[in-house]
Amino acid sequence: MQLVDTMNYTQAAQILGITQPALTQQIKKLERTIGAPLFGQMGKKLYLTEAGKEMKVAASQLLDTINSVVNNIQEFTQSDKGTITIGVLETLDITILRQFLTKFAEKYPNISINVYDFDYEDLWRELDKNMIDMAVMYLPDNTKRDEINLHHQYEHQLIYHDRLVVLTHKNTVEANKEYPISRFLKRKWISYPQNYYLTNLMKNYFGSKRKPNVVLTLPRPKYLIDAAENTKMDTFVSREYYVTHKNETTLTPVYIQNDKEFDISLVYLNDKTNIPRIQNFLKEWNIFLDKKDYSSRLEEEKKIQ
Structure with a gap:
C-alpha cells in the first residue's frame, strides 16, 4: 500500500524504514504467491496492473480491519503500552512537539509513537478514518470539504495563538x-x-x-x-x-x-480520551506545558538557534 501511495520504490522504502532491495524482494514474493504481476513499468513510471488494482482493494480492506482490531484491543490494555499515531500539518514547525515526544518516550518506552506529515484535507481524512489518534493542525477550519463532516465528534486543545x-x-x-x-x-x-x-x-x-x-x-x-x-x-x-x-x-x-489570529490545536475524536495510553499522553502533554508554556518554549528555542 505504501508503494501504491508513492509509486516510487525509493520513496516507499524510505518511508517504511527498509532498503529498496528489501522492498523489491517483498513485492516480488507477493507477486509469486499470487501468480501475477502487481506493478508494471512504463519508462521510469510505475503503474498498477489489473491484478494490482484488485490487490489494492483487498489490501485496503484488510488494513482497515487490522487497524480496527488492534485499536479495539489496545483500548483495554495498560496505559503504558500500545501505539500512538500523530498527524502533523506539513507546514508546522514541530520543534516543541519533538521536545515533548522525546521526554514522553523516555518515560514510557513501551508506547510506540509514530508521527506523519499531511496536508490539511488529508489530515482530516486520516482523523475521520481513525488512521491517526490525533492531529496537530490549524483551527478554525477554513476548507470546504464535501466528503468530511468533522465538527461535533471532535475535541481539541489549544496549543498556541498564531498569526x-x-x-x-x-x-x-x-x-x-x-x-x-x-x-x-x-x-x-x-x-x-x-x-x-x-x-x-x-x-x-x-x-x-x-x-x-x-x-x-x-x-x-x-x-x-x-x-x-x-x-x-x-x-x-x-x-x-x-x-x-x-x-x-x-x-x-x-x-x-x-x-x-488562528490557533495551533491538538485535535482528536471524542472517544480517544477513553483509551488509557491517550489519556496518559494528554496528561503528560498538559504537565509539559504547565511547566513552561508554548510561547516561552518558542522564545527559548529561538535563543538556542
Whole structure:
C-alpha cells in the first residue's frame, strides 16, 4: 500500500524504514504467491496492473480491519503500552512537539509513537478514518470539504495563538508593525501551494476582487524564506515558525492590519480520551506545558538557534 501511495520504490522504502532491495524482494514474493504481476513499468513510471488494482482493494480492506482490531484491543490494555499515531500539518514547525515526544518516550518506552506529515484535507481524512489518534493542525477550519463532516465528534486543545507574518523587502515599513493589505497589492509573492491553510488566509486578506501576484509556490516555510531571500519577492509564514527561525532571514516582518489570529490545536475524536495510553499522553502533554508554556518554549528555542 505504501508503494501504491508513492509509486516510487525509493520513496516507499524510505518511508517504511527498509532498503529498496528489501522492498523489491517483498513485492516480488507477493507477486509469486499470487501468480501475477502487481506493478508494471512504463519508462521510469510505475503503474498498477489489473491484478494490482484488485490487490489494492483487498489490501485496503484488510488494513482497515487490522487497524480496527488492534485499536479495539489496545483500548483495554495498560496505559503504558500500545501505539500512538500523530498527524502533523506539513507546514508546522514541530520543534516543541519533538521536545515533548522525546521526554514522553523516555518515560514510557513501551508506547510506540509514530508521527506523519499531511496536508490539511488529508489530515482530516486520516482523523475521520481513525488512521491517526490525533492531529496537530490549524483551527478554525477554513476548507470546504464535501466528503468530511468533522465538527461535533471532535475535541481539541489549544496549543498556541498564531498569526500570519509577512516577510517583505519593502524599505518603507517598520518591523513588527501592522499595515493595511493595500500596501502590498503590487508586490510579487512566493507562496504556499493553492490549497494550503495560510494561502487561503492571505487570499482572504486580499479580498474577492483582488488576488496576490504569486510567482512561485513552495511547500515548506524554509523553502519560502530561502527563495524570498534570493529574490525581490515577498513571502509569508506563521508567527510560530518565524519566532524560532527569525535569524534565518533579513526580510522585514510585518503584520496585516485587521488580520485574524488562528490557533495551533491538538485535535482528536471524542472517544480517544477513553483509551488509557491517550489519556496518559494528554496528561503528560498538559504537565509539559504547565511547566513552561508554548510561547516561552518558542522564545527559548529561538535563543538556542
